[in-house]
Amino acid sequence: MADYALELKGIEKTYGGAVPTKVLHGIDLVIPRHSFNAIIGQSGSGKSTLLNIIGTLDVPTSGEVSILSRPTHEMDKSALAKLRNETIGFIFQHHYLLPEFTVLENILMPHRIKAGKVSGSALKYANELIGFVGLEHVKNNLATDISGGQQQRTAIARALINRPEIILADEPTGSLDSATTDKVYALLKKINEQYKTTFIVITHDQNVAEKAERIIELKDGRIHLDFYTK
Amino acid sequence: MFLLRLAARFLFSSKLQTALIMIGIGVGVSVQIFIGSLIEGLQEDLIDSTVGSRAHITISSEERGGLLEDDPSFKGDVEAFDDEIKVVSPVLEGPGNIDNDESDPVIVRGFDFDEANVIYDFEDRLVEGAMPDNDGFIIGNALADMLGVAVGDSISVVIPQVGFTPIDVDVVGIFDLGNRTLNESWMVTSLSTAQALFENDGLSAYEIQVIDVFASVELRDAMREQFPGYRIDEWQSENEDLLAGLEGQSISSLMIQIFVMISVVLGIASVLAISVLQKSRQLGILKAMGITDRKASLIFLFQGMILGIFGAVIGISLGITLVYAFSTFAVDASGDPVVRVLINPAFIAISAAVAILASLVASIIPARRSARLNVIEVIRNG
Ligand SMILES: Nc1ncnc2c1ncn2[C@@H]1O[C@H](COP(=O)(O)OP(=O)(O)OP(=O)(O)O)[C@@H](O)[C@H]1O
Ligand SMILES: [Mg+2]
Numbered sequence: 001m002a003d004y005a006l007e008l009k010g011i012e013k014t015y016g017g018a019v020p021t022k023v024l025h026g027i028d029l030v031i032p033r034h035s036f037n038a039i040i041g042q043s044g045s046g047k048s049t050l051l052n053i054i055g056t057l058d059v060p061t062s063g064e065v066s067i068l069s070r071p072t073h074e075m076d077k078s079a080l081a082k083l084r085n086e087t088i089g090f091i092f093q094h095h096y097l098l099p100e101f102t103v104l105e106n107i108l109m110p111h112r113i114k115a116g117k118v119s120g121s122a123l124k125y126a127n128e129l130i131g132f133v134g135l136e137h138v139k140n141n142l143a144t145d146i147s148g149g150q151q152q153r154t155a156i157a158r159a160l161i162n163r164p165e166i167i168l169a170d171e172p173t174g175s176l177d178s179a180t181t182d183k184v185y186a187l188l189k190k191i192n193e194q195y196k197t198t199f200i201v202i203t204h205d206q207n208v209a210e211k212a213e214r215i216i217e218l219k220d221g222r223i224h225l226d227f228y229t230k
Numbered sequence: 231m232f233l234l235r236l237a238a239r240f241l242f243s244s245k246l247q248t249a250l251i252m253i254g255i256g257v258g259v260s261v262q263i264f265i266g267s268l269i270e271g272l273q274e275d276l277i278d279s280t281v282g283s284r285a286h287i288t289i290s291s292e293e294r295g296g297l298l299e300d301d302p303s304f305k306g307d308v309e310a311f312d313d314e315i316k317v318v319s320p321v322l323e324g325p326g327n328i329d330n331d332e333s334d335p336v337i338v339r340g341f342d343f344d345e346a347n348v349i350y351d352f353e354d355r356l357v358e359g360a361m362p363d364n365d366g367f368i369i370g371n372a373l374a375d376m377l378g379v380a381v382g383d384s385i386s387v388v389i390p391q392v393g394f395t396p397i398d399v400d401v402v403g404i405f406d407l408g409n410r411t412l413n414e415s416w417m418v419t420s421l422s423t424a425q426a427l428f429e430n431d432g433l434s435a436y437e438i439q440v441i442d443v444f445a446s447v448e449l450r451d452a453m454r455e456q457f458p459g460y461r462i463d464e465w466q467s468e469n470e471d472l473l474a475g476l477e478g479q480s481i482s483s484l485m486i487q488i489f490v491m492i493s494v495v496l497g498i499a500s501v502l503a504i505s506v507l508q509k510s511r512q513l514g515i516l517k518a519m520g521i522t523d524r525k526a527s528l529i530f531l532f533q534g535m536i537l538g539i540f541g542a543v544i545g546i547s548l549g550i551t552l553v554y555a556f557s558t559f560a561v562d563a564s565g566d567p568v569v570r571v572l573i574n575p576a577f578i579a580i581s582a583a584v585a586i587l588a589s590l591v592a593s594i595i596p597a598r599r600s601a602r603l604n605v606i607e608v609i610r611n612g
Binding site for chain 1: 239
């Protein structure tokens with residue numbers, strides 16, 4: 001049990017409203033540490049809903065999520081915030097950088113939230129990550145003054161700054177061209193190998209999915225297929 | 231501190247909006263400072279012109295028109311009675327009439343000038359001539375005009391108390407006490423001359439000035455206890471209308487200030503409320519990255535605080551400039567300010583503190599809204 005990054009038990013999600021719609025129907029899933037997983041499925045199949053629940057950004061209607069053996073349903077909002085800050089890195093389809101800050105400042109943001117101020121070692125690590133994602137020459141630009149691919153790479157470096165155990169990515173290359181997409185995935189794989197980070201990546205791209213070690217396909221809110229590529 | 235920097239950066243990123251609201255707060259604070267200083271100056275002027283040159287407490291005989299003994303040891307006791315007492319000035323006064331067709335009424339007052347000058351400042355208010363050295367008189371400018379006399383002339387007066395033979399007295403100086411009634415009726419001389427004129431060696435009253443003019447009631451009560459057998463009066467009971475007027479002025483000034491503050495609060499609250507909407511995307515991101523709801527709300531409290539502090543600084547500079555401009559440019563014919571405006575540092579500090587506090591209060595609603603903001607809404611809606 002201790003070696004699972006994530007454990008989901010009977011996750012259901014129903015959206016309220018006049019006509020309640022059930023989006024997830026009892027998802028059970030175990031994700032080992034250091035693994036690279038892809039979630040695929042048709043639009044509306046519930047991928048983002050599931051990922052947001054995994055990341056504690058959303059709460060399931062029923063079921064339990066454990067992150068690194070810690071049951072999240074027993075934690076209050078500020079404990080969850082701390083958990084997210086220290087163990088999960090998010091990469092979304094849109095980069096969600098803070099436009100008021102520079103590339104370097106954006107990358108350091110999760111560290112600032114965690115520590116309050118920037119330590120010398122964190123700054124060193126941020127610069128290392130900037131080198132890793134190839135942003136040296138724009139690191140002092142405002143987040144709005146760089147290209148889309150550079151913004152996405154900034155978001156990746158930001159997701160890594162607190163050395164999280166888990167990275168959750170929702171179509172991280174959705175807004176990028178195919179050459180850049182390949183570069184970003186090569187980068188994610190490299191991080192997975194170098195830093196032993198667990199990845200769960202939602203993608204529409206069959207080529208991309210096939211590079212993952214495990215593919216989980218959702219269909220109408222259920223796990224339709226779950227297999228290892230090798 | 232990280233949250234403070236976030237707040238500052240958010241404010242700085244919308245410069246125009248931030249500048250406008252700071253100026254808004256600044257204008258509010260400067261209006262407060264200006265109105266407050268103006269009213270305070272007005273009131274001081276009014277109090278000064280009412281009681282600055284008159285007795286605050288008088289000790290006289292219990293029987294109407296009766297005289298007191300000219301007793302230096304009693305005077306000493308009164309002087310030593312309380313630290314608030316600035317001066318005790320003996321006076322002998324009585325009615326007289328000018329020996330002319332109208333028999334114009336005058337009041338002859340004899341003073342000890344060492345003490346009387348503390349109250350009436352005759353020395354500085356002489357417009358012509360000199361202080362009476364021995365048996366000369368100084369009279370008000372209005373009386374001098376009415377009688378057509380100048381320094382060096384003499385006047386015939388009848389003192390009904392001692393007979394109907396007119397007595398000639400010399401005018402050695404003319405004063406202007408800034409009060410028409412006094413300028414028309416007072417004929418002032420030394421105490422000994424007055425005593426000779428009235429043919430007795432008593433006193434009509436001891437006139438007292440105190441340091442804090444509003445301490446007079448309390449002091450009178452204590453003195454009545456200590457010195458029984460005298461009639462002791464003080465200025466406030468004779469000036470209730472004036473005091474009520476001052477009170478009314480203070481209240482209306484306070485009302486103006488409260489309403490100015492309310493509009494400042496509403497201004498900040500609405501700007502910050504818009505700012506929460508504008509920054510909801512950023513807040514969502516920060517929350518996804520693990521900022522707690524409490525810290526998310528602190529960002530807006532800090533924004534309120536920064537707006538308040540800078541607004542107050544702008545307001546103080548603007549307010550002092552206004553006050554300065556008013557006292558420099560709003561002057562009467564002789565170049566004196568129309569109203570002597572008072573700059574009271576304590577009042578300015580309070581109004582700055584109120585502005586900062588109001589800004590904090592105004593940021594509570596936006597802060598709570600930011601605490602409640604749901605990450606998932608932001609992430610889903612891009
Ligand atoms: N707030 C909501 N209220 C009601 N229904 C919702 C809400 N959010 C999502 N849904 C519905 O839940 C279902 C799953 O949505 P979700 O975003 O998880 O799909 P997805 O698999 O990520 O799709 P896509 O590939 O287009 O991103 C959809 O049918 C969607 O309409
Ligand atoms: Mg989705």
